[in-house]
Amino acid sequence: MEKFSKLKELVAGVEADAEKFYNAGNGAAGTRVRKAMQDLKVLAQEIRTEVTDKKNSGK
Template sequence: MEKFEKVKELIASIEADADKFYNKANGAAGTRVRKGMQDLKVLATEIRKEVTEKKNSK
């Protein structure tokens, strides 16, 4: 559950940069959004592995 909380925190931290990129055409914010989304992808993959392991261990 700890990693799931990290996902929520990461999404919240990306939100301001997403606003800057989409609404204010700030290119540097777009780079930060891309990095944040990559971090989110890695975290999501880790959560998927954990869930699969826990499910299969029962």
């Protein structure tokens, strides 16, 4: 559950940069959004693996 909380924090943290990029055209904010999305992807994959392992170990 700790990783899921971290995932939510990452999404909330990137919100301001996404707004700056999409509404104000700030290129540097776009770079930060791309990095955050990569971090989210990695964390989501870790959560997927953890869920699969836990699900399969219960059988």
